[in-house]
Amino acid sequence: GESVGLHLPTLSVQEGDNSIINCAYSNSASDYFIWYKQESGKGPQFIIDIRSNMDKRQGQRVTVLLNKTVKHLSLQIAATQPGDSAVYFCAENAAGNKLTFGGGTRVLVKP
Amino acid sequence: SQTIHQWPATLVQPVGSPLSLECTVEGTSNPNLYWYRQAAGRGLQLLFYSVGIGQISSEVPQNLSASRPQDRQFILSSKKLLLSDSGFYLCAWSAQGGYGYTFGSGTRLTVV
Numbered sequence: 001g002e003s004v005g006l007h008l009p010t011l012s013v014q015e016g017d018n019s020i021i022n023c024a025y026s027n028s029a030s031d032y033f034i035w036y037k038q039e040s041g042k043g044p045q046f047i048i049d050i051r052s053n054m055d056k057r058q059g060q061r062v063t064v065l066l067n068k069t070v071k072h073l074s075l076q077i078a079a080t081q082p083g084d085s086a087v088y089f090c091a092e093n094a095a096g097n098k099l100t101f102g103g104g105t106r107v108l109v110k111p
Numbered sequence: 112s113q114t115i116h117q118w119p120a121t122l123v124q125p126v127g128s129p130l131s132l133e134c135t136v137e138g139t140s141n142p143n144l145y146w147y148r149q150a151a152g153r154g155l156q157l158l159f160y161s162v163g164i165g166q167i168s169s170e171v172p173q174n175l176s177a178s179r180p181q182d183r184q185f186i187l188s189s190k191k192l193l194l195s196d197s198g199f200y201l202c203a204w205s206a207q208g209g210y211g212y213t214f215g216s217g218t219r220l221t222v223v
Contacts, residue, residue: 032210043117043201043214044155089155093210097143097162103154 010106019077021105023090026071030092034099035064035075038087047075047088077107085109113138117202117215124222130175130189132218134202137183142204144185145212146177149199161185162207197222 013019025033031052036044050057050064050073057064063076073090087106091099114137124130136142146158157170159177167177174193178186185202199219203212 034211036214041217041219043203043217046211046213049211091212097205097208097210098145098157098160099210099212101155 009103010108012108012110013080014110015082016079019075019080019084019107021075021077021088021090021107023073023075023102024071025073025090025092025102027092027094027100028068028071030094032093033064033066033073034091034093035062035073036089036091036101037084038089038104040086044089080107080109082109082111113204113213115202115204115213115215117218119218120216121219122221124192124220126194126222127191130187130192130196130220132187132200132202132220134185134187134215135183136185136204139183139204139206141182141207143207144179145203145205146185146187147201147203147214149201149217151198155201159187192222194222196220 034049035047037047038044048059048062048064050066055066061078065074077084085108087104089104090102093099117134143162145160147155148158149155159167159169161167161179164179164182174196175189197220199217201217202215205212
């Protein structure tokens, strides 16, 4: 079936630098995408979302970019902080209200 | 505001024992409810979802079952646990017609 995948399973970034997490999706019918952050032992937390009629959306220190031509989604974190260390999941909604999640990328922030 | 409660937080159960994990949502009506499992260091696997009382859809064949006896209550069960049932179980809800999920805090299940 269609799925969402990630290019980089682990990303190490220096504190203060910007982070970019990438995600490829294969279902061209997907119309909604979300990024979640999951800290160890906790449930995923919503970070930011974007609908397919947009190509960019900004939040506090985070930006999501959507490129529908190549079915690519990215999450940019500005001025990465130690508290940003976590696993990040992208997810897409293509059918009804069921999200399909990617495999996750672990972000490690080095002091 | 809406909140989701999931318990217990951790559980150690012997092989062959039964399981019951409970999830409740407050502050909303007629939510979509979901059970996910996450193996250590892995992604999220959808196990069951429900769009209403008594309506359960299973995504993967397994040793588990789900029930929704009340609008805002979702229960994950097993009659006999297997070692392979160990994992981190997450409940989530979404609004009818909405897209985003809100997750509970999860239950760490270890089958020994």
